[in-house]
Amino acid sequence: xxxxxxxxxxxxxxxxxxxxxxxxxxxxxxxxxxxxxxxxxxxxxxxxxxxxxxxxxxxxxxxxxxxxxxxxxxxxxxxxxxxxxxxxxxxxxxxxxxxxxxxxxxxxxxx
Amino acid sequence: xxxxxxxxxxxxxxxxxxxxxxxxxxxxxxxxxxxxxxxxxxxxxxxxxxxxxxxxxxxxxxxxxxxxxxxxxxxxxxxxxxxxxxxxxxxxxxxxxxxxxxxxxxxxxxxxx
Numbered sequence: 001x002x003x004x005x006x007x008x009x010x011x012x013x014x015x016x017x018x019x020x021x022x023x024x025x026x027x028x029x030x031x032x033x034x035x036x037x038x039x040x041x042x043x044x045x046x047x048x049x050x051x052x053x054x055x056x057x058x059x060x061x062x063x064x065x066x067x068x069x070x071x072x073x074x075x076x077x078x079x080x081x082x083x084x085x086x087x088x089x090x091x092x093x094x095x096x097x098x099x100x101x102x103x104x105x106x107x108x109x110x111x
Numbered sequence: 112x113x114x115x116x117x118x119x120x121x122x123x124x125x126x127x128x129x130x131x132x133x134x135x136x137x138x139x140x141x142x143x144x145x146x147x148x149x150x151x152x153x154x155x156x157x158x159x160x161x162x163x164x165x166x167x168x169x170x171x172x173x174x175x176x177x178x179x180x181x182x183x184x185x186x187x188x189x190x191x192x193x194x195x196x197x198x199x200x201x202x203x204x205x206x207x208x209x210x211x212x213x214x215x216x217x218x219x220x221x222x223x224x
Contacts, residue, residue, distance in 0.1 A: 003153060033212055042115070042201050042215035043154075088154065097144040097205055097213055098167045101154040 006089055006102025013079060014110050021087060021105045022073040029091030032065050032072040033099070037086045046087075047074070076107075084109050113138065115204050115216035123222045129190040132219045136183050136204030142166075143185040144213060145177060148199040157200075160185055161207055192223045 006023045013019060023032070031050055035043035047058050049065035049072060056063055062075045076083055086106050090099040116135040124130050136143050144167075145157040156169040160179035177187040183204075189196055199220050203213035 031212070035215075040217075040220075042117075042203075042217045045212055045214060048212040090154075092213075097142050097159045097203065098156050098169070099144070099146075099154075099203075099213060100156070103153050 004089055004091055004100055004102040006105055008105060009103065010106040010108070012108045012110065015079060015081060017079055019076040019079055019083070019107060020073060021089075022071060023089035023091075023102045024071045025091055025100075026070070027091070027100075028069040029093055029100075030069070031092040032063070033090040033092060034061075034063050034072070034074045035088045035090060037088060037104075039085075043088055079107075079109055081109055081111060083107060115202055115214055117200075117202050117216035117219050119219060120217065121220045121222075123224060124192050126192055126194060126223055128192050129188060130192060130221060131186050131188045132200055132202075132221070134185045134187075134202030134204075134216060136185070136202075137214060139206070140204035140214075141183050141207050142205045143179055143183060144203045144205075145185070145187050146201045146203065146215075147171070148201060148218070149197075154201070157187065189221075194223050197221060197223045 004025045034046045037043040047063040054065040060077045086104045089102040118133045142161045144159040148154045159167040163179045174190045179185045199218045201218045203215045205213045
């Protein structure tokens with residue numbers, strides 16, 4: 001099935017460092033979503049973006065909806081141990097709930 | 112406000128059997144969608160239900176089916192289970208109008224042996 005290109009696939013960082021990950025698509029999406037998934041749990045919504053160019057923050061997280069509608073990025077500032085997990089981007093069109101997901105970015109933090 | 116509830120959390124079935132998974136959406140949410148998550152394929156859309164009608168369907172064989180009840184609760188069924196059906200099955204609910212971001216349940220871990 002269709003997937004978004006998410007990078008990097010994994011990151012190993014020190015606590016306190018900033019993190020950046022991005023997602024690209026060959027198709028346009030009207031909504032971009034970022035989720036975090038812990039082992040054995042379902043994805044938890046972090047940020048939703050609805051307009052091209054939109055920049056939205058949620059605490060230490062900041063995400064942007066690319067101008068072309070074909071990409072998005074997520075930044076995490078001053079990482080802490082509880083940021084460990086897998087981050088997924090997802091694209092959505094209209095009111096349909098057919099989300100297209102990236103492959104995920106696995107974040108590991110060394111204390 | 113309770114989140115999306117999926118039951119059971121874990122399930123072990125034998126190849127050839129069938130299985131039914133249940134999902135109760137967030138109160139007030141009318142759209143329910145289902146996803147399959149595997150290490151190899153990632154998160155793949157199965158189908159979406161709204162007002163007891165299937166609105167969208169992913170690229171899965173007919174062995175995968177679902178339904179939605181008048182209270183928005185949903186079930187998905189997989190018949191003639193195959194080893195490759197082992198996966199985490201996730202249900203998500205959302206409002207139909209306005210901001211339509213999806214909120215996921217904890218999932219049902221299905222193991223086919």
